[in-house]
Amino acid sequence: MSQVSQLVRYWHNTYMLDPTFKFSQHSLSDFAECPRRFHLRYVEKQAWPLVETGPTGLSPLEYQSYLWRGAVLHRWIERYWLGITPASPDGIRSAADGDELQVWWSRFAATGFDDLPPQRLPELALVAQVGEHSLYARFDLLAIDSTEPSPQPSPKGRGGAPSPGGRGGAGEIGSGRAVIVDWKTLRGGRPPRDAFLAQRFQTRIYLFVLATASAAYNDGLPFSPGQCCMRYWLANFPAQPWVEIGYSQADYERDRQWLLDLMEDVLSREGEAQFPMAQDERRCGYCTYRTLCRRAGGHTAAPAGPQDLDEWFDIDSVAELSF
Ligand code: SF4
Numbered sequence: 036m037s038q039v040s041q042l043v044r045y046w047h048n049t050y051m052l053d054p055t056f057k058f059s060q061h062s063l064s065d066f067a068e069c070p071r072r073f074h075l076r077y078v079e080k081q082a083w084p085l086v087e088t089g090p091t092g093l094s095p096l097e098y099q100s101y102l103w104r105g106a107v108l109h110r111w112i113e114r115y116w117l118g119i120t121p122a123s124p125d126g127i128r129s130a131a132d133g134d135e136l137q138v139w140w141s142r143f144a145a146t147g148f149d150d151l152p153p154q155r156l157p158e159l160a161l162v163a164q165v166g167e168h169s170l171y172a173r174f175d176l177l178a179i180d181s182t183e184p185s186p187q188p189s190p191k192g193r194g195g196a197p198s199p200g201g202r203g204g205a206g207e208i209g210s211g212r213a214v215i216v217d218w219k220t221l222r223g224g225r226p227p228r229d230a231f232l233a234q235r236f237q238t239r240i241y242l243f244v245l246a247t248a249s250a251a252y253n254d255g256l257p258f259s260p261g262q263c264c265m266r267y268w269l270a271n272f273p274a275q276p277w278v279e280i281g282y283s284q285a286d287y288e289r290d291r292q293w294l295l296d297l298m299e300d301v302l303s304r305e306g307e308a309q310f311p312m313a314q315d316e317r318r319c320g321y322c323t324y325r326t327l328c329r330r331a332g333g334h335t336a337a338p339a340g341p342q343d344l345d346e347w348f349d350i351d352s353v354a355e356l357s358f
Pocket of ligand 1: 056069312313318320325
């Protein structure tokens with residue numbers, strides 16, 4: 036849909052999204068999981084007095100406390116990269132949930148990050164154009180070097196160096212590097228599989244945005260897909276503290292078409308009736324709108340699997356919870 040037709044629909048009061056709306060991994064994930072949730076959250080901007088929960092086995096109160104600990108951890112790490120002395124973990128020693136936060140912090144402090152490119156940019160937001168649409172991503176940390184040769188993967192974590200096949204050709208792959216780092220407090224019996232991480236909306240969207248909109252950080256040209264990778268740091272798996280996902284030109288082209296199709300699907304719909312409820316009611320058990328949709332019993336159904344339902348903590352989700 037062109038911007039002109041978007042404005043015409045807006046003037047006639049039939050357009051469903053603000054003209055300045057920017058897609059994000061959260062909004063597109065919402066749409067893919069449940070079109071009605073997308074409509075409620077981003078079109079109607081419907082507030083609902085119910086907290087979101089997750090498939091973690093925690094009560095709503097425990098889950099909110101878990102999110103709070105994750106938010107504090109993110110702030111401490113951001114301050115660390117900014118060179119600001121973090122608040123002492125002793126300051127929360129008396130808090131009921133302080134122990135887990137201190138464990139996460141001590142694991143972060145014990146993790147070596149020397150192999151990351153030297154320029155560290157915490158909490159960096161970029162906006163990429165996809166056709167006529169805007170796509171927003173906010174990285175916990177972006178580590179870049181526009182001249183550094185690609186290093187060998189460190190044996191401490193899992194995953195590999197960026198995939199070959201960057202836009203600039205094989206000769207340019209080693210001339211720069213950009214690593215998105217994301218702090219995760221995922222719980223579970225085992226670390227997530229590489230394939231699971233590689234197909235996550237967050238991975239694909241963050242890497243696409245980086246390879247599209249990073250020109251200001253690379254002498255006027257965005258990093259090629261082959262120069263980009265994403266590292267998930269795992270607070271609860273100290274034996275394997277991170278997993279790295281590479282990117283390639285083929286991945287980039289695939290994701291560009293996938294994003295265009297997804298956004299056009301969203302924008303081609305009009306009115307609540309074209310945004311149906313989730314087919315998988317297990318999604319509803321953790322959703323803010325579960326009582327509004329009269330699907331509050333969804334949490335009693337068996338989860339689809341520990342990694343089928345997204346149980347990841349994300350700082351951005353806290354902001355969305357507070358709307
Ligand atoms: S409760 Fe279920 S149907 Fe309703 S918005 Fe949430 S996920 Fe969608």
